[in-house]
Amino acid sequence: MRLFVFHHAGGSPAAYFGWRRQLAGETEVVPVRLPGRGQDGRSPRYHDMATLIEALAEDLGPDLEGPHAFYGHSMGALAAYRLTRLRARRGERLPDRLMVGAFAAPHLFHGFHHTRRSDEELKDWLLAMSATPTALAALIDDSDRLSSTILARLRADLGLCAGVRETxxxxxxxxCPVHVFAGTEDPLVPVADAARWSLYSDAPTTLHEIPGGHFFPRESKAIFFRTLRSALRPVCNC
Incomplete structure (x- = not known):
């Protein structure tokens, strides 16, 4: 069983490296690198979600023929959903589970409008999304260069999401079944908005409320991974 994981805005595949240890022996975790973003973080990027998803489908296509699931967090949830939708239109194999975290049902998402804020305002907004802002601030402020890189990446990713509209x-x-993970203290995504993902699948949709803010996998690690394993178990028989 392969679990393809899609990172949040401003993040990178490194956000999921710890998941391999958490799910060792149960699931193969495959962090997804978005097309147009090299390891140096300076590669040319796509500027609209539709074009990015088309490229992502080409990149991942050969790896999606066997049993697999998707988990996307925040912007990653939007990418995982859009990829699933594209593959459905093409008549291709869908994930055994589509798992989305910290993201409202797409028709309730109205974009992120923070791309024109200063770095300090953008950082303050990011910290407000977390129930443990001190730990997140330490990560961002690890060095001036790292802080600048993270905020530039965040700004670009928020711009990528801003053009997405579903009414x-x-x-x-x-x-395919959908599992929805929502932080009980997430100021950006009310649990009620996350619950509306039930409109997007004819298969069962399960809502999991996790203590914490927008970054609840980090804030409530034990509860989150216990819930994630339970969501994966019917798929991987582990």
């Missing part, structure tokens, strides 16, 4: 649930609904 109603897409039709036809997906045929």
């Amino acid at each position: 109603e649930p897409a039709s036809p609904p997906l045929a």
Whole structure:
């Protein structure tokens, strides 16, 4: 069983390296590197979500023929959903589970409007998303160079999401089960908005409320991974 994981805005595949240890022996964790973003973080980027997802489908296509699941967090949830939707339109294999975290149902998402803020304002906004801002601030402020890189990446990713608009649930609904993870203290994504993912699939949709803010996998690690293993177990028989 392979679990493809899609990072949040401003993040990178490194955000999921610890997941390999958490799920060792149960699931192969595959952190997804978005097209147009090299390891140096300076590669040319895509500027609209549709084009990025087309490229992502080409990159991952050969790896999605066997049993697999998607987990996307925040912007990553949008990318995982859009990739699933594209593969459904093409008649290709869907994930055994689509798992989305810290993201409202797409028709309730109205973009992120923070790309024109100063670095300090953007950083303050990011810290407000966390129930443990001190730990997150330490990560961002590890060095001036790292802080600048993270904020530049965040600004670009927020701009990528800003152009996404869905006014109603897409039709036809997906045929795969959906697991929705929502932080009980997330100021950006109310649990009620996350619950509306139930409109996006004909298969069962399960809502998991996790203590914490927008970055609840880090804030409530034990609870989150216990819940994630439970969500994966019917798929991987582990």
